[in-house]
Amino acid sequence: ITGPGVHLGYNKIHTYDAFNYRESDTVKPGNELVTFELDGVTVGVAICYDVRFPEQFKALARQGAEVIVVPTSWADGPEKRDQWRLLSATRALDSTAYVICAGQARPGGNAKAGEASGPTGIGHSVIVSPTAERLAEAGYEEEIVYADIDSELVTKTRKTLPVLEALS
Incomplete structure (x- = not known):
């Protein structure tokens, strides 16, 4: 789905069926990658x-994504912030793209x-x-974060670290 500066929708591909929770009981997963x-x-x-599925991020990058946005409601708990930061x-x-994660505040x-925190957020948008x-x-509180995005850094990184060319 594409449009000139318009995001027309995306249905998450991977439903959260983990830790005794089955999102797939109430949410039908999508099956299409989306760029705009x-x-x-x-x-x-x-x-x-x-965010736990690297193949999806590589596939988006192979479709030309220089930035990948990831809105989330990442649950808090022991070691959850460390996992979030690592992922x-x-x-x-x-x-080899910018990853912008908008996390629901804690x-x-x-x-x-x-x-x-159950199904609610941990914050730490990044x-x-x-x-x-x-x-x-x-941090954990409500906050807006900003950064400059440089498409040339994406090009340079993909040239010096050609991981998208490797067999998947």
């Missing part, structure tokens, strides 16, 4: 649990950090470069 153009930049889309950086390395903010540099990262 915004100001000359190709943007790929993933949602939440999709967001690793997907940037896998795809209900209760810093006072509840690290406690199990913008990661194609080389896994964290350009901006929020």
Whole structure:
């Protein structure tokens, strides 16, 4: 689905069927990758649990995605922030693209950090470069993060680290 600067929709491919929860009981997964153009930049889309599947990020990059956006409601709990930070950086390395993850703020903010939160967020929205540099990262509270995106860095990274050319 494409349009001139218009995102027309995406149905997450990987439903969250883990930790005794079955999202697939109520959500029908999609089966199509989505990219769109915004100001000359190709943007790929993933949602939440999709971040655990490197093949999807590589496929989006092979379709030209220079930036991949990932809105999430990542649950808090023991080691969940560490997993979130690792996965967001690793997907940037896998795809040699910028990965922008918008995480739902942690209900209760810093006072509840690290406690199990069920299906609600952990916060920590982040913008990661194609080389896994964290350009901006929020905390547990509501916050907006900003960073400059440089398409030339994507091109340079893909030339020096040609992981998208490898067999998948």
